[in-house]
Every structure is written in structure tokens, then in C-alpha cells.
Amino acid sequence: AQKVTQAQTEISVVEKEDVTLDCVYETRDTTYYLFWYKQPPSGELVFLIRRNSFDEQNEISGRYSWNFQKSTSSFNFTITASQVVDSAVYFCALSGLNNNDMRFGAGTRLTVKP
Amino acid sequence: DVKVTQSSRYLVKRTGEKVFLECVQDMDHENMFWYRQDPGLGLRLIYFSYDVKMKEKGDIPEGYSVSREKKERFSLILESASTNQTSMYLCASSTEDFKLGVPNTGELFFGEGSRLTVL
Numbered sequence: 001a002q003k004v005t006q007a008q009t010e011i012s013v014v015e016k017e018d019v020t021l022d023c024v025y026e027t028r029d030t031t032y033y034l035f036w037y038k039q040p041p042s043g044e045l046v047f048l049i050r051r052n053s054f055d056e057q058n059e060i061s062g063r064y065s066w067n068f069q070k071s072t073s074s075f076n077f078t079i080t081a082s083q084v085v086d087s088a089v090y091f092c093a094l095s096g097l098n099n100n101d102m103r104f105g106a107g108t109r110l111t112v113k114p
Numbered sequence: 115d116v117k118v119t120q121s122s123r124y125l126v127k128r129t130g131e132k133v134f135l136e137c138v139q140d141m142d143h144e145n146m147f148w149y150r151q152d153p154g155l156g157l158r159l160i161y162f163s164y165d166v167k168m169k170e171k172g173d174i175p176e177g178y179s180v181s182r183e184k185k186e187r188f189s190l191i192l193e194s195a196s197t198n199q200t201s202m203y204l205c206a207s208s209t210e211d212f213k214l215g216v217p218n219t220g221e222l223f224f225g226e227g228s229r230l231t232v233l
Contacts, residue, residue, distance in 0.1 A: 001173075009154065033220050045204075047221040084197045091156060095220065099206070100145040102222060103173070106156035 001095045002027050006105035008060040011084055014113050021108045023092030029053075030074045034068065036073040039107070045091070051075065082112045117141070119204050120225035127232050133192040135228050137205030145208045146188035147222065148172075148180060150201040157204065163188055195232045202213045 004027040013019045014048045025034065036048040051068050054061065059066045063080045079086055095102040121136035139146065145164050149157040151170075159172030159214060161180040169180050181189045188207075192199055208221040 006156075035220070035222075037222075043227065045222070045224050050220045093222075100147075100162055100206070100210075101159075101170065102147060102162070102206075103159055104149070104157040106154065 002029075002032075002096065002101060002103040004092050004094050004103050006092055006103035006108050008108045009106070010109045010111070012111045012113065015084060016081050017103050018078060019082050019110065020091050021079075021092075023075045023077065023105060023108065025073050025092070025094045027094060027096075029096050031097050033095045035095070035102075035106075036066065036075075036077050037091045037093060039089040039091065041088070048052075048077075050055045061102075079110075080111075082110075084112050084114055086110060104110065116140075118205055118223050118225040120176060120203075120228045122228050125197050125228060125230045127230065129171070129194075129196055129232060131195050131232075132224060132228055133195050133205055133230065133232075135190040135192075135205075135212035135230070137190070137225055138186050138190045139188075139207040139223070140186065141207060141209070141223065142185065143209045143223075144185075147206040147208075148183065148188065149204045149206065150174070150179075150189045151204055152201050160190065194228075197232050199230065200232045203230060 004022045032053045034051045038046045065078045067076045089107045091107045092105045118139045147162045148160040151157050163169045163182040179191045191209050204227050205225040208222045
């Protein structure tokens with residue numbers, strides 16, 4: 001079965017610090033997808049990124065970057081120069097082919113203080 | 115605009131009552147999901163469905179059942195509600211990748227959630 005572990009329950013940083021959110025996954029599938037979602041205080045889940053298991057290239061989008069390492073079954077998320085608006089709960093997720101069987105981690109609550 | 119609609123935002127039920135949570139999506143998605151979200155536990159998958167009349171158990175199916183008679187509708191049923199089923203319930207949908215000409219990020223589209231309190 002699919003499993004996602006986010007060992008960091010809560011992280012608190014001061015604005016402009018860099019922060020990395022860890023995600024470790026388990027799956028028997030050879031083809032799978034990894035995701036990150038953001039849940040701000042308003043409650044709705046916001047899709048951030050999807051990577052497929054064949055593409056280990058790291059990705060950068062503005063202040064966000066993702067490091068996918070198949071060898072360690074990790075898909076970590078880094079926010080550079082954090083801002084107060086980055087305060088949210090961040091979820092890592094894993095799905096099989098066809099985007100079904102989607103499992104989420106327990107989430108990491110990030111607080112960015114001014 | 116893509117839309118997943120959950121029938122009730124807030125429900126209060128008594129122990130032992132039968133509870134129906136309805137979810138409708140208008141995006142012709144194949145996959146539909148029910149999660150419950152509890153503090154510190156994240157989103158836990160109850161059931162998902164990848165086609166009409168098809169259903170698969172997630173991690174916590176006990177005490178729940180589902181129904182998918184039409185592609186756009188996925189219902190979650192609590193046969194006999196208990197206090198430990200007090201939670202936020204989230205419905206979501208997604209599409210498969212391999213549709214010709216349909217760009218797809220694999221994103222799950224979520225409803226607004228149904229907060230159920232069982233007394």
C-alpha cells in the first residue's frame with residue numbers, strides 16, 4: 001500500500017529564512033506520482049506540484065523548489081526567503097497510475113513570523 | 115470553472131443515526147475520493163472510486179460505505195454514526211492522465227468540506 005510520512009509536525013521560522021519540508025514515501029508501484037498541496041488558514045487545498053516517478057529532475061518555481069530523490073524515497077520541498085503568507089499546512093501526497101489511490105501525509109504546519 | 119460540490123457544509127447528528135454525505139462534480143472526472151481530515155492526522159483516505167459502480171477501500175473504511183451509481187456523484191454513508199466519526203469530510207475528484215488532447219496535472223479538486231458532529 002501507499003504511505004507518506006511527513007515527520008515534521010510543526011515548523012516555525014522567521015521571515016526571510018529558508019525552510020525545507022520533508023516527505024518520505026513508500027510504494028510498490030514502479031510508476032507513481034508525488035504531489036505537494038498547501039492548505040492556508042482559509043481551509044481550501046491548493047495544488048502546488050506533481051512529479052512522476054520517471055522524472056527526478058529538481059524543479060524550481062519562484063521561491064519554491066522540490067528535490068525528488070528516488071534512492072531515498074524522498075520528495076522534499078524548500079521555500080526560499082519565506083514570507084508570512086507562506087504560513088499554512090503543507091501536505092505531501094502519493095498516487096498510483098491514473099491519479100487514483102491518492103494518499104496524503106499528516107501535514108507540516110509552517111508558521112512564518114514577521 | 116471546475117467544481118466539486120458537497121451537499122452540506124455543517125451537519126449535527128446523533129449517535130446511531132444514518133448519515134449521507136453527497137458529492138457531485140461537473141468535470142466528467144473518472145476518479146472520486148472521500149477523505150476525513152482531523153488535526154494532526156492529515157487527510158486519511160476512506161474510499162475512492164475510479165469508475166461508476168467501482169469502489170476501493172482506503173486506509174480507514176470501517177464504519178463507512180460508499181455509492182457511485184453515476185459518474186458525477188459519489189456518496190459517503192455512515193450506517194450508524196458514532197462520536198469518533200466527528201470530523202471534517204472532504205470529497206475530491208481527479209481525471210486520468212491518458213486522455214487524448216487533455217492536458218492534466220493530476221490535481222485533485224476538492225469540495226468545500228462537510229463538518230460532521232456526532233453527539
